[in-house]
Amino acid sequence: MAVIENDPSIEAATRTVGEVGIRTAYRTCPLCEATCGLEITLKSDGVGGKTVQRIRGDKDDVFSKGFICPKGSTLKHLHEDPDRLRVPMAKRDGVHVEVTWEEAWSEIEAGLGGVIERHGRSSLGVYGGNAGAHSLSSMMYLRTLFTGLGTRNRYSASTVDQMPRHVAAGHIFGSPVAVPVPDLDRTEHLLILGANPYVSNGSMCTAPDFPGRIERIRERGGKVVVVDPRRSRTAEEADEWIAIRPGSDALLLAAMCNVLVVENLVNVGPHVAEYLNGLDEFVAAIAPFTPESVVVATDVAATVIRKLARELAAATTASVYGRIGTTATEFGSTATWLIDALNILTGNLDRSGGAMFAMPVAGGATTRGKPGSGRGFEIGRGQTRVSGHPEVMGEYPVGALAEEITTPGEGQLRAMITVGGNPIRSNPNSELLAEAFNDLEFMVSVDLYLNETTRHADVILPSPSQLQRSHYDLLLLQFGVRNVANYSEPVLPLDGQPDEWEVISKLTLVAQGMGVDADPALADHRAIDAMVRSAVRSEHSRLRGRDAEEILAELNSSGRVGPERMLDFMLRSGPFGDGFGAEPEGTSLDDLLRRPHGRDFGALEPRLPDILRTPSGKVELAPAAFINDLDRLAAAVPGFENQGLVLIGRRHLRSNNSWMHNVNVLVKGKPRCTLHVHPDDAALLGLTDGDAATITSRVGSVTAPVEVTDSITPGVVSLPHGWGHNAPGAQMRVAAEHAGVNSNILTDHEAMDPLSGTSVLNGIPVEVAVAS
Known part of the structure; x- marks a missing residue:
């Protein structure tokens, strides 16, 4: 690594106190999408060891400016957690025991090799978890693993989370990562649907101190409106809360679009109008969705719907933003499309204060290739073997995973690889999936913990802790509300453990049959060579016509390997790179090493038409997939009207899906895994605060303590996501003491948004009764 002396931007100096060194390191928090800067104080023991003394927000970070949530300060606890795996584990007579790396690789070679020999590579499945989005190594090398396995059976957390957002962007703008984000720092009107950024810190919208950015909208005279079945923390801080029936967001959005059309409030603006297709078709298709036609289904009055639309149209600048509450529904993709439609119809797409596109500093799909047009987006290049669900972005719905394992026939899944995920807690009908995993012939996991999923693995390969890895938010900064870049070196040494990229690379090579002695550097060299040669061949690359050998030689002269070498190439060849x-x-x-607090490349700027990758070179407002889905949406109205009690999820600021419940400082105190019930419903059901209630859906039943609260609307109950840490064989002791119940025992694996394969996790029909 380069050493820069006398540079005023270098704050990470080392000073000596007696014989003990105190060092301050700066890094980006890798625990959620907020990408907050951290200031970490390290103490040396004088014999080469280091311990973390304190973690606080980095006030000089160019993006977060000192903001930090309770999770960021727990990186020390995660690193020192005695339950975190440091060495591989292998299953012996049904019990996991520690083994050497050599033993682990030998078992993987025999296990995967045996399955491939007996059933072929189509019998392999692979699952990538949410943690991969926060890992530089995973972002760089998981694609190599997915491809190298030679199977099309790929799954990820995307189909219980954000896939509708990608599908909408793909159809409208031509690239699934061309995601408009609210320009929070300049907007005057923010409409939030199904998101709670005061707790989640934002999602598919990378914005450290999202709460502070919301508060500054109001401070400058703007307005914030939240649409949600719960009066969430964000709703409490907003100017207005609109309670809505879970899963009906698409109907509300369609009716708002209808109001804009009928009242002649559509004003696309010349900047977007020049590149817009399908306005007339959209107007005709939205005509049936009058405010009156959706009132009973949404529980939102027609006068309120008109007011929402008019205020959006009248605002000087405005942006509509939606997340899990809108995506994890049966109309998730259509709802997301309608969010983009509202931003387009009100003239707020791709302009300051509206919904804008980031320019990722390390480049990405929206900066590569021919600007302004492309091949576009499609799904269905394959189908699942059993139920015929279409492929989306190279993967299949996780809701179909269990049946692909348990249904006999050619292509039946007989081996699984999971990387950084806990699908048996995060995916629908968890008990069915757990039973399916018991049927596998072999399983290998790359993970920090022996958890509810990895307990099924024959071999578990540990990753280094977050403080032992380098970090750059390769994915998340594609959705940033500013164009920034921040690289973090490892804070603590690996202590003899292989780096995460080495584990994933070697796993790829072993699965390809290259043996237990395969050098992970081989996959690494292949990857960087392919990246460079592709760039110099591309007529639209900044490096077109350059000498590939010369560039490779310059990259190699730094001594870097692995993700650092790849990242350096991506930064230097990216839109802000030194070329x-x-x-x-x-x-x-x-450059980023010289700037430990990051580098700010400025506010978002308009990117049309260059960002488009549609064949027409236009913004496609009326893709056939969405226009056709409006018939299904209209037909669903009677079902909403006749719904009984429905279940939704919720998040907590001190929680992160299923895996941070083993940190005592985050789970201590009042139990959080409770069933929220409105007082009116509690009275009808004979429930009082603290009672145990049994919640039953089509696929399962759980019992949880009741919390009676008027923050939930009548007819809706809520359980938090990610709990249920009572599985035999798991080794997460703190989590087990605060086990809670697994809400995904209740979610239905057959309920999906057909346009994206995303599981329906909100609006689950349930019955609730006093526990017997």
């Missing part, structure tokens, strides 16, 4: 000498003021990995 390997062409732009001396451009960025590189060395």
Whole structure:
């Protein structure tokens, strides 16, 4: 790594106190999408060891400016957690025991090799968890693993989370990562649906201190409106809360679009109008969705719907933003499309204060290839073997995973690889999936913990802790509300453990039959060589026509390998890069090392038409997939009207899906895994605060303590996601003491948004009764 002396931006100095060194390190928090900067104080023991003394927000971070949530300060606890795996585990007579790395690789070679020999590579399945989005190594090397396994049976957490957002962006703008984000720092009107950024810190919208950014909208005279079945923390802080029936967001959004059309409030603006297709078709298709037609289904009055639409149209600048509450529903993709439609119809797409596109500093799908047009987006290049669910972005719905394991026939899944995920807690009908995993012939997991999913694995390969890895938010900064870059070196040494990229690379090579002695550097060299040669061949690359060998030699001269070498190349060839000498003021990995607080490349700027990758070179407002789905949406109205009690999820600021419940400082205190019930419903059901209630859906039943609260609307109950830490064989002791119940025992694996394969996790029909 380059060493820069006398640079005022370098704050990470080392000072000596007696014989003990105190060092301050800076890094980006990798625990959620907020990407907050951390200031970490380290103490040396004088014999080469280091311990973390304190973690607090980095006030000089160019993006977060000192903001930190309770999770960020627990990286020390995660690193020191005695339950965190440091060495591989292998199952012996049904019990996991520690083994050497050599033993682990030998078992993987025999296990995967045996399955491939008996059943072929189509019998392999792979699952990537949410943690991969927060890991530089996973972002760089999981694609290599997925491809190298030679199977199309790929699954990820995307189909219980954000896939509708990608599907909408793909159809409208031509690229699934061309995701408009609210320009929070300049908007005057923010409409939030199904999101709670005061707790989640934002999602598919990378914005450290999202709460503070919301508060500043109001401070400058703007307005914040929240649409949600719960009076969430965000709703409490907003100017207005609109309670809505779970899963009916698409109907509300369609009716708002209808109001804009009928009242002649559509004003696309010349900037977007020049590149817009399908306005007339959209107007005709939305005509049946009058405010009156959706009132009973949404529980939102027609006068309120008109007011929402009119205020959006009248605002100087405005943006509509939706997340899990809108995506994890049976109309998740259509609802997301209608969010984009509202931003387009009100003239707020791709303009300051509206919904804008980030320019990722390390580049990405929206910066590569021919600007302004492309091949577009499609799904269905394959189907699941049993139920015929279409492929989306190279993967299949996790809701179909269990049946692919348990249904006999050619292509039946007989082995699984999971990386950084806990699908048996995060996916629908968890008990069915757990039973299916018991049927596998072999399973290998890459994970920090022996948890509810990895307990099924024959071999578990540990990853280093977050403090032992380098970090750059390769994915999340594609959705940033500013164009920034921040690289973090490892804070603590690996202590003899292989790095995460080495584990994933070697796993790929072993699965390809290259043996237990395969060098992970081989996959690494292949990957960087392919990246460079592809760039110099592309007529639209900044490096077109350059000498690939010369660029590779310059990259290799730094001594970097693994994700650092790849990242350096991506930064230097990216939109703000130094172009390997062409732009001396451009960025590189060395540049970011000189700037431990990050580098700010400014506010978002309009990107039309260059960001488009549609064949027409236009913003496609009326893709056939969504226009056709409006018939299904209209037909669903009677079902909403006749619904009984429905279940939704919720998040907590001190929680992160299922895996941070083993940190005592985050789970201590009042139990959080409770069933929220409105007082009116509690009275009808004979429930009082603290009672145990049994919640039953089509696929399962759980019992949880009741919390009576008027923050939930009548007819809706809520359980938090990610709990239920009572599985035999798991080794997460703190989590087991605060086990809670698994809400995904209740979610239905057959309930999906057909356009994206996303599981329905909100609006689950349930019955609730006093526990017997």
